[in-house]
Amino acid sequence: MHVRLFRFAAMALVIAWASTAVAQTDPLPSWNDGPSKQAIVAFVTDVTREGSPDFVPPAERIATFDNDGTLWIEQPIYVQFAYALDRVKALAPQHPEWKNTQPFKAVLEGDMAALAAAGEKGAVEIVAVTHAGMTPEEFRQGVKEWLVTAKHPRFDRRCDELVYQPMLEVLTYLRANGFKTYITSGGGAEFIRAFAEERYGIPPEQVIGSRIVTKFERRDGKPILFRLPQVDFIDDGPGKPVGINQEIGRRPIAAFGNSDGDLEMLQWTTEAGKRRLGLVVHHTDAEREYAYDRQSHVGKLDKALDAAALDRWVVVDMKRDWKSVFPPYP
Amino acid sequence: MHVRLFRFAAMALVIAWASTAVAQTDPLPSWNDGPSKQAIVAFVTDVTREGSPDFVPPAERIATFDNDGTLWIEQPIYVQFAYALDRVKALAPQHPEWKNTQPFKAVLEGDMAALAAAGEKGAVEIVAVTHAGMTPEEFRQGVKEWLVTAKHPRFDRRCDELVYQPMLEVLTYLRANGFKTYITSGGGAEFIRAFAEERYGIPPEQVIGSRIVTKFERRDGKPILFRLPQVDFIDDGPGKPVGINQEIGRRPIAAFGNSDGDLEMLQWTTEAGKRRLGLVVHHTDAEREYAYDRQSHVGKLDKALDAAALDRWVVVDMKRDWKSVFPPYP
Numbered sequence: 001m002h003v004r005l006f007r008f009a010a011m012a013l014v015i016a017w018a019s020t021a022v023a024q025t026d027p028l029p030s031w032n033d034g035p036s037k038q039a040i041v042a043f044v045t046d047v048t049r050e051g052s053p054d055f056v057p058p059a060e061r062i063a064t065f066d067n068d069g070t071l072w073i074e075q076p077i078y079v080q081f082a083y084a085l086d087r088v089k090a091l092a093p094q095h096p097e098w099k100n101t102q103p104f105k106a107v108l109e110g111d112m113a114a115l116a117a118a119g120e121k122g123a124v125e126i127v128a129v130t131h132a133g134m135t136p137e138e139f140r141q142g143v144k145e146w147l148v149t150a151k152h153p154r155f156d157r158r159c160d161e162l163v164y165q166p167m168l169e170v171l172t173y174l175r176a177n178g179f180k181t182y183i184t185s186g187g188g189a190e191f192i193r194a195f196a197e198e199r200y201g202i203p204p205e206q207v208i209g210s211r212i213v214t215k216f217e218r219r220d221g222k223p224i225l226f227r228l229p230q231v232d233f234i235d236d237g238p239g240k241p242v243g244i245n246q247e248i249g250r251r252p253i254a255a256f257g258n259s260d261g262d263l264e265m266l267q268w269t270t271e272a273g274k275r276r277l278g279l280v281v282h283h284t285d286a287e288r289e290y291a292y293d294r295q296s297h298v299g300k301l302d303k304a305l306d307a308a309a310l311d312r313w314v315v316v317d318m319k320r321d322w323k324s325v326f327p328p329y330p
Numbered sequence: 331m332h333v334r335l336f337r338f339a340a341m342a343l344v345i346a347w348a349s350t351a352v353a354q355t356d357p358l359p360s361w362n363d364g365p366s367k368q369a370i371v372a373f374v375t376d377v378t379r380e381g382s383p384d385f386v387p388p389a390e391r392i393a394t395f396d397n398d399g400t401l402w403i404e405q406p407i408y409v410q411f412a413y414a415l416d417r418v419k420a421l422a423p424q425h426p427e428w429k430n431t432q433p434f435k436a437v438l439e440g441d442m443a444a445l446a447a448a449g450e451k452g453a454v455e456i457v458a459v460t461h462a463g464m465t466p467e468e469f470r471q472g473v474k475e476w477l478v479t480a481k482h483p484r485f486d487r488r489c490d491e492l493v494y495q496p497m498l499e500v501l502t503y504l505r506a507n508g509f510k511t512y513i514t515s516g517g518g519a520e521f522i523r524a525f526a527e528e529r530y531g532i533p534p535e536q537v538i539g540s541r542i543v544t545k546f547e548r549r550d551g552k553p554i555l556f557r558l559p560q561v562d563f564i565d566d567g568p569g570k571p572v573g574i575n576q577e578i579g580r581r582p583i584a585a586f587g588n589s590d591g592d593l594e595m596l597q598w599t600t601e602a603g604k605r606r607l608g609l610v611v612h613h614t615d616a617e618r619e620y621a622y623d624r625q626s627h628v629g630k631l632d633k634a635l636d637a638a639a640l641d642r643w644v645v646v647d648m649k650r651d652w653k654s655v656f657p658p659y660p
Contacts, residue, residue: 062535136575136579189576189579190579193579203389204579205392205577205578205579205580207579211576214572214576215568215572216568216569216571216572216598222601223597223601224598225571225575238545238546238547242545245466245544246519246541247535248534248535249466249534250534250535264553267553268546268553268555271552
């Protein structure tokens with residue numbers, strides 16, 4: 001009996017140890033086993049194994065991530081757009097004339113059709129009053145304060161809590177394997193810098209995004225930078241490889257996106273004649289998040305979905321591949 | 331006798347050990363003892379000592395360095411300008427019309443007066459034929475090849491060997507203390523990326539500089555970036571803080587320069603109401619390098635020299651402060 005008991009206990013210990021070991025060594029626990037997860041792990045293994053024909057030295061292990069729809073939620077409207085609308089509302093008491101002036105009237109009345117009709121000119125006017133006229137530090141502070149209070153209309157959670165748990169695991173996994181992880185977003189770099197370090201572990205110097213013109217000047221005798229109501233650079237589509245070259249000066253070896261705005265970045269990264277990884281998050285999960293692709297006004301995924309087949313990018317099927325979408329709610 | 335001999339040997343060992351220890355712990359061996367060296371060491375000690383009121387967490391230890399005249403030689407003409415002139419000469423056989431067209435005629439005849447007369451328009455034309463019309467990779471490769479063969483007219487050494495040994499020690503010392511070291515140059519980012527990693531230990535993603543417009547396109551079916559003959563951003567003077575904010579997104583805690591082009595960067599870095607370091611290399615050594623400041627056409631140091639006194643920047647007297655200027659010749 002004693003011997004049997006001992007054997008049983010030993011076996012139980014071995015099983016417990018083995019399952020712990022598996023749990024500890026699975027770098028992507030929120031990913032279901034399947035081709036997407038396997039492709040990510042195979043790529044990382046191939047480029048990091050010394051002596052492998054695909055080995056890449058650590059200094060060249062650059063991975064770039066789109067933000068909206070790739071690392072966090074982008075429906076029903078871009079988070080940064082929601083910020084701009086809320087800022088207009090917050091500033092409205094100081095601008096009584098906005099009640100009768102487009103595009104502000106449309107924002108205050110929640111008239112999305114009138115807002116759409118105001119077009120690019122309207123958008124520039126909204127950016128001017130919500131994103132310019134302050135220092136980068138002041139702008140970031142405003143975004144931080146807004147993130148604390150603003151809630152996503154469907155999930156009733158802070159927007160920066162609606163980041164994708166499986167993608168956070170990819171970020172951590174890559175960094176543990178010597179990668180430098182960058183954001184390269186069509187959204188504003190300063191907007192993303194307000195939360196990227198805390199939420200993604202990505203420091204400000206690894207955030208590349210769209211920019212407005214910023215000017216050095218003196219205010220009250222102090223040297224400052226001041227944000228002007230003028231677009232400087234749009235980090236989207238063909239702008240993404242350009243922004244990457246400006247700020248990193250190396251071609252990434254892995255790129256992650258979810259829309260046609262990521263097409264050129266994915267092509268430039270993967271069409272290099274070497275072992276590379278391109279990955280597209282396909283939003284297929286209307287129940288847990290959203291389902292959209294070729295027809296969507298936000299995060300349209302059409303050309304890049306066709307290109308994914310040609311260039312053999314991993315297409316993540318959110319519904320099938322992800323065990324969970326968002327991090328556990330505290 | 332034996333005992334005395336033993337004592338003597340022991341004493342000799344202690345002395346040898348002590349001098350080795352001193353040599354090992356002096357992080358700036360090419361700097362003479364004096365106020366400049368002391369100021370650098372005191373700053374690093376203050377911001378890195380846990381519990382110090384001036385302590386700065388490692389993530390915020392950003393140090394920015396001008397390149398021309400701060401990390402390497404800039405006389406009698408900027409190295410990048412010498413490159414452009416040599417490229418014009420190399421390309422001339424394919425452009426017989428240059429013999430009779432300014433500004434190329436001036437370059438080919440070495441007529442610096444005519445070249446100066448061609449002004450900004452002439453400069454743009456030279457940049458167009460020497461810096462544009464290729465990918466960033468091709469441009470960098472061209473610079474690398476040129477650096478191997480081109481010799482400095484006075485020192486008869488490769489230009490990238492004419493880097494300042496004392497400044498290399500500052501870079502290493504800062505990095506050993508958790509700093510991230512960046513270049514922020516009025517020169518072209520891609521030009522500097524051709525040698526910065528090898529010579530300074532500064533990777534491409536930590537090189538900020540002036541840029542020409544770069545465009546994504548397909549060539550022979552491959553996605554590439556292509557350099558166009560159009561200035562995108564001048565990273566000089568008030569542009570330096572702007573470039574730093576674009577690419578780093580943090581205000582440096584230490585800045586190093588040598589000319590009026592570094593004025594705003596130094597002000598923005600040091601006028602922050604906290605323990606900061608500003609340092610200006612003053613070229614005072616006509617014998618070992620060059621002596622120039624307020625009247626110089628290259629690396630003019632006038633306003634920044636006045637500001638140095640006001641803002642209490644370290645002004646390095648090259649002749650007095652530096653034991654050696656260049657690294658030992660192999």
